[in-house]
Amino acid sequence: ANAAVAASAEAPATPRPRVFYPRLVRDPPPSEAKICALFEAYRDSAEDAMLADGIERLCADLGLSPDEFKVLVLAWRLDAARMCRFSREEFVGGLRALRVDSIRSLQSRLPELAAETARDPDLFKDLYRFTFRFGLDADAGQRALPADMAACLWRLVFSVREPPILGRWLRFLEGHPHVRGIPRDTWNMFLNFAEAVGDDLSSYDDTEAWPSLFDDFVEFENDKANQNIAKDREGAFKETD
């Protein structure tokens, strides 16, 4: 019998690290009513949730573009299950936890949160892993991110603290259309990979437990580098001729 075929349910999300924000002045507790009113203002007419249109308006009011890092941080803090949709529960609960209840307070809180996330590796890792789940089209039963979507999300999540290898990695994916999906493990491990190699692929060891896509990437890059060297040599010969 082969044990290798079966589908299983989504893994339970790892518990979010608890973070405490030291504050000099204690804000008054947020008003539940105000948060609800805020939700109502952007809520979809048919569904009890904020959809693409509502979120776009919210971003505009916050003075942000929807594809900004801060918006991703907001989605993460709201623990949004998917893109372009904040449910009432997510929005109200999230804002309460952030202790904000107005556009102004949220607007002042977001840059702070974004900066802190960019600074703290644990927080960033949490955001990074959230981004994968956030990007999956759960209705379509996706298990892996389509490569183009993954590329967009990588650009977005790394718009702060961009790792030096990112550019080459994204170009590699673009040049290899047969790489269709990025599975969760590859997504998660890319953060480790980017930290481990920095800008220098010579330290990469393919006997370690890296996902095989990284092996392919490094091999491709090394081949390219070798060809360049060969070309340089040829060039040098021609010049001396």
Added chain:
Amino acid sequence: MSLKPKRVNFNETWKELQETVKCVITLSNVPRSTWNDRFSDVYSLCVAYPEPLADRLYLETKQFLDNHVKNLLEKVRSNGKANLLKSYYQAWSEYSLGINYLHRLYLYLNQQHIKKQKLSEAEIVYGNLTPDTQEQMEIGELGFEIWKKNMIEPLKENLVNFLLEGIHEDRLGEGNPNTAEIIKGVIQSFVTVEEYKKKENLLLYQKIFETPFLQASGEYYKQEASRLLQVCDVSMYMERVTQRLKEETLRSQKFLHCSSFDKVKEKCEQHMIADHLQFLHGECKPMVQQERKGDLTYMYSLLRSVPQGIPLLINEMLEHIKQQGLQCVTSLKGENIYCQFVESMLTLHKKYKDMINDVFSGDQSFIGALDRACSSVINYRINPKVSSRSPEMLAKYCDFLLKKSAKGMSEAEIDDRLAQSITVFKYIDDKDVFQKFYSRMLAKRLIHQQSQSMDAEEAMINRLKEACGYEFTNKFQRMFNDITVSTDLNNKFSAYLKSETVDLGISFTIYVLQAGAWPLGQTSITPFAVPQELEKSVQMFEKFYHSHFNGRRLTWLHHLCQGELKLGYLKKPYQVTMQTFQMAILLLFEKTDSLNCKEIQDTLQLNTEQFNKHVTSLLESKLLHSSTQDVTPETILKLNLEYSNKRTKFRITAALQRETPQEVEQTLSAVDEDRKLYLQAAIVRIMKSRKMLKHNCLIQEVLSQSKGTFSPSISMIKKCIEALIDKQYIERTPNSADEYSYVA
């Protein structure tokens, strides 16, 4: 004579006793009665009254022997230095014998007086006490001790020099046969005088003789080696050295104590082989490449005796066999490349196996090298990214032998070659690829009745089972059984028809094949309207079968069936064997001589691909003519009424049964799929039992589990691990990217 203790006058008794002692030690004549009297005198002295006089007797005897040996020394010396060895040997021969007798004369003293105060063996061996020098010794031992002190000590340097000189002359072949005995005797005396000791009884021999001897031998062979190297090439050098070693072994046996044999041999080997290892090693490569068996025989026996000698030679052999093999496999070309491949591998293997047996006395390390070389040749990849074609070629080779096509060979010869092909099989890494190909070819042979003999088929399956296990040949066995069981089934079916009084109108046989065992893809299944002529057979068989085996489902594989058709419209009657689809097409011409393709296809409902294939084959056989070059629905097919063939019985199925490149491709990709499943199952099994495992340990475990059937690439294992992470059978252990844990 009374044994009662009595008063004894010591001086008187000793005086008499001393005379006899003198005679005994010089081997002069002693009458029996005198001997007996003196024997009792020793007794009387030992038990004398009022005081036993044993100690005094001991002291006097010691003093006597001391003087005696001193006198002997003078005598030996006085014979001149040149005769030293000879006179020493004479003195020793007499003395050692005499002292033995004397020992017996003093039996009572030895047994009753001295033995009692001696330390036990255990005390000497295990105790820390150093034996007291003042301790009394038995008379024999005392005699040797005195000899050692008074004779050997003063003479030892001269003695040893003469001994070394004598042996040296023997080495040069100038030894005098008479002195050989003397030399051996003198050397033996060094051993004998201490033999009685319970501990370190070779110390004297080793100290005064063996050490200088080994030193001198070492010097000698060092010079001998460099002398030989100047005048000899390597072959002659090895021959000489081998001879020298042999001679020296004989010489050791001639002169030395057996404890020295190995030491001398080691010394020779050190100076003549180990010291020149670089030279010898340097000669190995050309010797191996030119396969100089005589030289290699010498080289092997020389190198084997020194540490670090052999591995290089083994390696050279390995490389050489590998090079020969690769040259062979990369230069294969032509039609029957698979025959050439297998047979040249077998020739290579046999050649070097024989050589190893002859030259290297079948040494297991060389057999191991042969194995490694063969395995790397057989699994060699011309292009590292494309797997080796050897499994496929071996399967084809077996197919070739098992098919009726193997003409001009006797059954015994075929059987022998099949048995030998197992040798190649054992070296194949990708046994699963072989299995897939073999299974497809076996299926074709069995279904199309192409097997030369069912006995040969079964024997081959058994050989593979023996080499690779029951699981490996399970499907082959089941296929084979299906065919054998079908004979019985057909008999039952005809009996059934008889009892039902049904006439099918044709003769009909069938094979019932188990779906799981046969590699019959579903790809070529096409809709098919069974011709009227065959319909009854199909129906009756289904009825019969379902009445016998309730609940089994039959799928008709018409594309694998064949039939015989009699052609009665030509000048001669012909009997043609063809596939069912070909037959179905031809049967439509029963009432007409021409039909268009669309009509035929509509009637038979075949899919276009199958239809075109079979029409084309009929056109090629010239049984039909077509109105157009290509086959289109509008093409009109006409019966060729002018058809003629030299043979009246023939078959037109061959073209359709040939293996196509697509099939090879399909087989290989099927293997790939199986491997992925196999690896994933292995990973899950391993992780289930180990719960947590480092990446590299997991890879190693998987490799060792799959070693028997194939050698997976690391990247394939990695992809399987990823697939299992994705399916959540395993996950990375939190906080360690290099470790996996099993998800229960």
